Amino acid sequence: MSINVNGAPVALPQDPRMSLLDLLREQEHLSGTKKGCNQGACGACTILVNGERILSCLALAVQYDGQEITTIEGLGSADDLHPIQRAFVQHDGFQCGYCTPGQICSAVGMIAELQRGVPSHVTDDLGDQAIAFSQEEVRERMSGNLCRCGAYNGIIDAITESVAEVAQ
Structure with missing residues (x-):
């Protein structure tokens, strides 16, 4: 049993209670x-x-046997940042940086949700497959990622700027 983490195979733990x-x-x-x-x-x-x-x-890690896992380390490198990573730097989308990896991974997943037409609580037309990108949608979809420093404006600006580049 194994998972693929950032492109490399990883053996699952012996203890089935270990979290991912x-x-x-x-x-x-x-x-x-x-x-x-x-x-x-x-x-x-x-x-x-x-x-x-x-x-x-x-x-639980064992739930993800055979799955593709991507962490912040797998999104980009220091020499080749992911577009959202670049935008976070440009828009000061972080202060202490503790929440930043989760914010960035969440933003990547959120943009994919928008592309697939997954509605949120603020989506106006649930029958419309093409959900309009808006700051209201971003704020709702990112609401599960907390930033104790309060860098939300920079985070929203970074996502807003990079959504077109990531969606390609």
């Missing part, structure tokens, strides 16, 4: 994914599984 977050941080030493509340309330541990965002603190 603990596997990434403790076994794989991928410290970008943060343990904030460890209760699914803050979003600091957000990663992508097959392109969809999940809270890794609430996921």
Whole structure:
């Protein structure tokens, strides 16, 4: 049993109670994914599984056998930043930076949701397959990712700027 983390195979733990977050941080030493509340309330541990965002603190690693996992380390590198990473830097979408990896992974997943036509609580027309991008949609969809520093305006600006580039 194994998962694919950022393009590399990773053996699943012997202990079926280990969370995906603990596997990434403790076994794989991928410290970008943060343990904030460890209760699914803050979003600091957000990663992508097959392109969809999940809270890794609430996921048992063994549930994801054979799945593609992407962490912040798998989105870009220092020499080749992901468009959302670049936009976060340009728009000061972080202060202390603790929530930033989860915010960025969540933003990537959120943009994919918009492209697939997944509605949110603020989507006007649930029958419309093409959901209009708006700051209201972004704020609603990112509401599960908390920033104690209050860098929300920079985060929203970064996502707004990069959505067209990421959606290509």
